[in-house]
Amino acid sequence: MDWQALALTLKLAALTTAILLCIAVPLAAWLALGSSRWRVLAEAVTGLPLVLPPTVLGFYLLVLLGPRTGFGRAINAALGHPLAFSFAGLVVGSVIYSLPFAVQPITAGFAAIDGSLIDAARLLGASPVRLVRTILVPLAGRSLLTATILSFLHTLGEFGVVLMLGGDIPGATRTLSIVLFNQVEGFDYTAANRTAVLLLIFCVLALVLVYARPSSLNTGSIRSRDGSRNG
């Protein structure tokens, strides 16, 4: 077992998930509750990684972050090294690639919250930030859990973007998916099986968590004792 690759993969998935949640919560709130005409375009762009082949996304990111573009040169100057073929580059690629897996469940969760609760909070003076923090996030708990797990898993099993943008540098960009690919390419099916089983176990455990539906999460609408809806 390549423990170094396992540690790197988990680090990449955890970091990507944390960054994604920071981006996805405000973005999802805007998509679910906003009325801007740019919303549709934002939704389409956010969902693009769902349909775009990972290699295409990886290729464009490689070009964008490379020395041929002004953006890539600026990043290079700022960091002192190119983002492509580095762990930081993988994080950037993973965040973009997994964005819809975080944004879409959270948007659906926010949109499902009873509008009268949001109206009540606005009337009581809640700013957009307070509305998100005190009403939307607590009431969309299950959607946030789903987004967290899906983002983590999607990053864990990422291959195309990692290979295009990061290559195969041990300790920097070699993740479990790359290790698995190398093992299969080297006809080491016993090792490949171990790696694949490990990834499979991660995925099954995480999906069990998603489908366990903790009763304390998602309470966007309730029924009172006498059966009438309270919110």
Added chain:
Amino acid sequence: MVELALQAQRGSFQLDIECILAAPWTVVFGPSGAGKSTLLRLIAGLNRMLQHDAGRIAIHGQPVTDSATGLHLRPGKRSTGLVAQQSALFPHLRVVDNVAYGLTDLTREVRQQRVSEMLELVGAASLANRSPRALSGGEAQRVALARALAPMPRLLLLDEPLSALDAETRDQVLTRLQSWLGEQKIQTILVTHDAADALATQAEVVVLREGKLAALGPAAEVLAAERKRLQERLGAS
């Protein structure tokens, strides 16, 4: 005082109202679909004026909506409380935390005192530590009322807020509420289907029909005219 001059199109429905509501209590009557709730939501700022709407709303002399200048003061800045039939209590917060939600500017002690006062006012002091899930419809409506009153709004909008209460409890709450609102000088606009509410509160009455202002005046006068109109219609049919 609420000044209204509104021409708002909502699908096939046209709200066309121009009036000044100056009485401490105003009761808005009208059949379903007459525009009563839309009117309250426009006053509260929960509904925005759309592209082809025209009009102006001022609360106690302060413009809060003006289509000519594009003004739309956000709901929390209008010092307006709204309680609807659906109590909309935050299900993840206890009753006390629901009532305290709009009191962020107060110190902890003052906030606690205000919450207790409001729960006492609506006869819900014993519910303070309950979850909204554990409340009956009537209890939830009373807590929602306490929550809307806690920030001491200048204007209180009530959209059939006590419909889940039995007649006796509703009369008690309404009487206590009216006296307290009078002391605090909080103007109230109440949407109801119950003529007794209007008569009991000595309110000024607004009758809305198909989005238009059909009558405005003292409760006894307007209700008598409405009764006569209905009798004539029933006689004619």
